[in-house]
Amino acid sequence: MIETDRPSWLSLTRGDAPLLVSLPHTGTDTPAEYEQGLVSSWLARKDADWWIERLYDFAASLGATVIRTSVSRTVIDVNRDPSGVSLYPGQATTELCPTTTFDGEPLYHPGAEPDHASIEERRNRFFEPYHATLRAEVDRLRSAHPAVVVYDCHSIRSVIPRLFEGTLPHFNIGTNGGTTCDGALSEEVERICTTSEFSHVVNGRFKGGYITRNLGQPENGVHAVQMELACRGYMREPLGPVAEGQWPAAYDETYAAPMRDQLVRILKACLTFAKSKA
Template identity: 65%
Template sequence: MNDWLTVERGDAPLVLSFPHTGVEIPAPFDRALVSPWLARKDADWHIDRLYGFARELGATLVRTAISRTVIDVNRDPSGASLYPGQATTDLCPATSFDGEPLYDPGAEPDAASVAQRRTLYFEPYHAALGAELKRLRERHPKVVLYDCHSIRSVIPRLFDGELPNFNIGTNAGASCDPALTAAVEAACDGPGFTRVTNGRFKGGWITRFFGAPEAGVHAIQMELACRGYMRETPGPVREGEWPTAFDPVHAAPITARLRAALQACLAFARSP
């Protein structure tokens, strides 16, 4: 594979996608950025480490090391908004989640740069996901694509109040069988954590594009509020204070729920 694209193959009917854990910003796409830290601030910090146990379950892991500031592989490649009428970020973001400019004035990616980024990074990532789903679908009647995400708990520009711990997205029920949704919900529910399904985050382009229950591919997105697995003080963050270090002890309670969620995905995929 490309040096920025990692595919770890397993034989279980489960694929984990990590579209936003990357922080690399290769030249020339690092030019005219206001701040390297600001350009990386909205990464899904430590999520690939949090789900490290998935290897033990036989899952396939697909990850890009490229920062979402270069190109967001979980956005509609046409540039159309996945959440019309709501604040969001673009295929090649010009602002952070908080609305801060990522580039010097007038230096935002133009059409030619966006097209280049799509060719270099977006299309290979999706080709890798598609290839792994095809490989596993040839071996299993059903395959689950589980798209892994996280976001800071409080971002007023994007949502009101404090985000629930678990935010499950299934494109309003279109990307997977309701039985899979119910099984993942059951794994997440319980004392100490909050959960919503198809709330503010209904699933990005990966969930919507690959989810095809009628063809045996069931896609589900999991957006975690960072406070569930990181030491986060909800609210604005500053350089030097964010991200906080990954602490597996602090993350242990939510890791147990996530393990149960992935086990539920496997039980669903292996069910008649």
């Protein structure tokens, strides 16, 4: 069932299976009131998790609950700690309201960056409703199931020297060092990745963002996993720097099919795990 009584930028497709799928970075919309001061609309969309909503469009057919924001992460990043504490101390990252791209390019003209009042307004308007919806849906599913899996979907370009060295593995599984889910779930997801044609790592450069760390409470029956996909696994990604007009690459269902097949296996494994706790 698709919920309609909520902000137009926040979509919720409710399912009854013990699986919640979060899509926090697929949005590309920048409301007009936040465009002032931006260097370009393309830079504001550059770091979106391109086509992830299409790659995972099978999730609802599995009975999963799917939550998505259409608002660009440049407006506000709903996967950052709202306190401002870095999720990756000592490593380059972006803020709750980013002022640079992943490559370090300024998103705003000098002096036009969001001030404290603007950040708080964006937090109240977008961040809090997104997380309130996540919490409410976790509670709803948890009331019906002994265990629930929160699966947080992400992607990123494969080569971004400012953020990490070399070329990122295809599958980047994040459980914050094993704290956000039962080890059996993480091991099964890793096993599926191991038997695929794609490379993988567990708790490498990306260990899970705020959503995974905030919601993952395996001791209370809520198991959270972040999956960060390297874009080349499902799209014809130009490796290295990208320019306007060449990014994002078009979505090609045939090209994406092998990775999508593995993602189907992974989400089914999440469901099997959750149901095994009954």
